[in-house]
Amino acid sequence: MITTHDLGKTYGDRTVVANLDLRVPEGCVYGFLGPNGSGKTTTMKMLLSLVRPTTGEIRIMGRPMERSTRRELLGHIGALIETPPSYEHLTGRENMRLVKRLLDLDEGRTTRAVRTVRLQDHLDKRVRDYSLGMRQRLGIAMALAREPRLLILDEPTNGLDPAGIEEIRRLLAQLAGDGTTVMVSSHLLGEIDRTATVLGILGEGRMLFQGTRDQLLARSTPDVLIDTPEPERATALTARWSAYRDGPAVRLPGLDRTGTARVVAHLVHERVDVHGVRRDAQSLEDVFMDLTGGRGL
């Protein structure tokens, strides 16, 4: 659905995005993750042709996104960038009517979009009286009204309470189920971890990882934990593998299978009792922290 090649944006001598090769498959929920200031919003704006790339090219639905194709492609793309757009002095219904008229849509589409975000009972309230969650849902309804093939959402859960976040998660899953490709950014992995089928992790404007959740977990080698009644002695004997004590166990970071076998053989040779050897359980957040240098979570 989206491919970019060597995409980059520079402001003066400050590089915001560099050498970005995005691959967003059709029909997926693409979780675009990265700490604040990592270049997610700039990338999304470049995808929507709101910001001109300094380098590289963008293809959406197989066509280059540029000035000449922009309007036609935007007809198939729904977007919510930064804050949810709305005219506060108007009601939700009047806001939806503006979108309907501007895009020349039929009534059915806006009605379906409003129902999808479950806002139909609040349409006659002025937007200034909406909660943040309702404004977010209205913004998404405005983006959905054109029944887009691609939906680009920039931090749609910002400022929402846990119930609102869960609601957005359910909505994204539902949209993907209906065949819409969704690209959603967040600086909080936990918000889209369970919804996204493909993840892209950005750090300081560069793509650190792109792939599935399992691929992401496989990229990192969890620590080895050795249970022994003599942790002090075992730690001293395995110091060359950077071992250190972790409570009653000995922790060895970055060991592969061969290395693990070598350590165990060494301990047994030195007559240290080994009661158990296991890999530490590692969460996706640990991997994310590892990739982004501990920023953003």
Next chain:
Amino acid sequence: MIGRAVANEFAKMRRLRVVPVAAAMTVGVVALSCYALAAPGFPESVDDPAERPWQWLLGSMALAVLLVSPVLLAVLASRQVDIEHRGGGWLLSQTSGLTPGALCRAKFAASGAVVVAATLAQSGLVAAIGGLAGITVTFPVGQWLGYTASAVVVNLVLFALHLWLAARTANQLVGLGAGVLGVFAAVSGTGMSTGVAHFLPPWGYYALSVPVDVREAGVVSLDPPYLSVAALGVAGGALFLFATRLFDRREV
């Protein structure tokens, strides 16, 4: 798409108090113009062609227009554009395929119609009040229409300038400040020579459009530089088009 965008601009005017602001502009001009009716000797002059009562009223209206319009046009433009700054309307339009420049032009088309209507209403109402006040001498149709057309052009150019200013800077106090300064510029224009007033666009053109002057002998008709006003309209339109096209290149 631009037609639909213009229709949307009319829809956005709801609850924006556009009508009260336009009405204030009209009522303000009409009220100030009516001072002429209360001037000593005016009631006795309504039947005397030599006293030129219509010209008194027209001069009074021209002065009222330059006192009232600059600030209220700034308020009107600010209200139209501020909603885009506050509501993320620029991005909403852009992601719908309507560029910021096109949005500004749609705003000008819709709100410009309100400005034209208010200006025509001012002119019509002052003429009607003159009639009701008992002026029986021949109504100077050409002079009255000439001034009304000039006021429409200057108001539209000034309105376009304020729309551009409001879109360029999110802080709407800048535009309102320019509106207040505009009143001083317009009033100063009345004391300048025609040549100097030409160099104070668009406010100086309010003074250039005034079709009468009060001299020792009484009120006299002038020959306003209609061509200059028309040139202001053309140049203002071209500049507005150019400036709003530049908005399309601006990154958000």
